[in-house]
Amino acid sequence: MTPENIIRIALTKGRLEKKTLELLEHSGYDVSELRSGSRKLIFRLPNSNIELVLSKAADVITYVEHGVCDMGVVGKDTIMEKGGSFYETLDLGFGKCRFCLCGKKGEDFYAGYHTRTIASKYPKVTRDFFSRKNMDVNIIKIEGSVELAPLLGLADAIVDIVETGTTLKENGLEPYETVAPISARVIVNLASMKMKKQQIQALTEQLQEGLRAKDETKKEAKKAEPKQDK
Numbered sequence: 001m002t003p004e005n006i007i008r009i010a011l012t013k014g015r016l017e018k019k020t021l022e023l024l025e026h027s028g029y030d031v032s033e034l035r036s037g038s039r040k041l042i043f044r045l046p047n048s049n050i051e052l053v054l055s056k057a058a059d060v061i062t063y064v065e066h067g068v069c070d071m072g073v074v075g076k077d078t079i080m081e082k083g084g085s086f087y088e089t090l091d092l093g094f095g096k097c098r099f100c101l102c103g104k105k106g107e108d109f110y111a112g113y114h115t116r117t118i119a120s121k122y123p124k125v126t127r128d129f130f131s132r133k134n135m136d137v138n139i140i141k142i143e144g145s146v147e148l149a150p151l152l153g154l155a156d157a158i159v160d161i162v163e164t165g166t167t168l169k170e171n172g173l174e175p176y177e178t179v180a181p182i183s184a185r186v187i188v189n190l191a192s193m194k195m196k197k198q199q200i201q202a203l204t205e206q207l208q209e210g211l212r213a214k215d216e217t218k219k220e221a222k223k224a225e226p227k228q229d230k
């Protein structure tokens with residue numbers, strides 16, 4: 001368990017990191033040490049009872065489930081793939097992308113009766129998607145650059161994350177179907193929610209306020225942008 005007077009939060013390193021730090025800043029916390037580029041992994045935020053831990057996405061869930069972190073910030077993609085016992089308390093609205101079934105441009109994925117082969121870094125998400133369709137598929141786990149699988153003839157399609165669609169486009173692929181929308185979520189350890197209820201509630205309200213402040217700042221910046229001539 002974490003010390004009684006501390007709220008320890010595991011943050012996903014990488015793509016979600018910058019926006020999570022921006023949110024904490026808008027919520028009133030000093031995160032400058034985390035922006036210093038150091039290799040440190042645990043940070044105590046000044047003048048607060050918050051400790052931040054930087055970890056890989058799937059490990060955020062492991063630390064929160066085991067109660068060595070009270071809370072975590074992690075993508076819905078990781079939650080769907082890894083699962084686990086914890087509360088999902090807030091949709092932070094950033095890190096937006098989607099899980100899609102994708103394949104070669106112009107092909108009809110559902111044509112014919114053969115058993116399809118699907119490549120994915122997310123075998124559970126893929127299995128769940130096709131079992132909801134009562135469709136039997138072969139799933140091959142790939143570790144990255146999954147777009148290669150249909151191009152090399154290993155799979156009929158892939159289930160992968162699509163954000164801008166550039167990776168698909170540049171490789172002659174297209175999204176066939178959305179599997180699920182994705183964004184960053186706050187998760188909370190089951191016991192912490194009971195033992196540290198007040199602190200967690202207060203922090204959640206602060207984060208919600210931070211989300212509103214972040215939104216306002218974005219709107220103001222947009223207003224201040226010089227208008228483009230049409």
Ligand SMILES: Nc1ncnc2c1ncn2[C@@H]1O[C@H](COP(=O)(O)OP(=O)(O)OP(=O)(O)O)[C@@H](O)[C@H]1O
Nearest residue numbers: 013014015016057075076077078095096097161163
């Ligand atoms: N284009 C995108 N590709 C992948 N993840 C994205 C994208 N846009 C937003 N995300 C979100 O960012 C989270 C972190 O992604 P990031 O690539 O930094 O780490 P990762 O998924 O652990 O990848 P890696 O194993 O390559 O480090 C994802 O879990 C997802 O929720």
Ligand SMILES: O=P(O)(O)OC[C@H]1O[C@H](OP(=O)(O)OP(=O)(O)O)[C@H](O)[C@@H]1O
Nearest residue numbers: 144145146160161162163164165166167
């Ligand atoms: O729609 P886009 O904006 O092009 O983004 C989607 C791409 O980003 C992710 O890959 P990532 O860069 O994490 O590398 P990976 O394939 O090695 O996981 C994802 O797996 C897609 O390949």
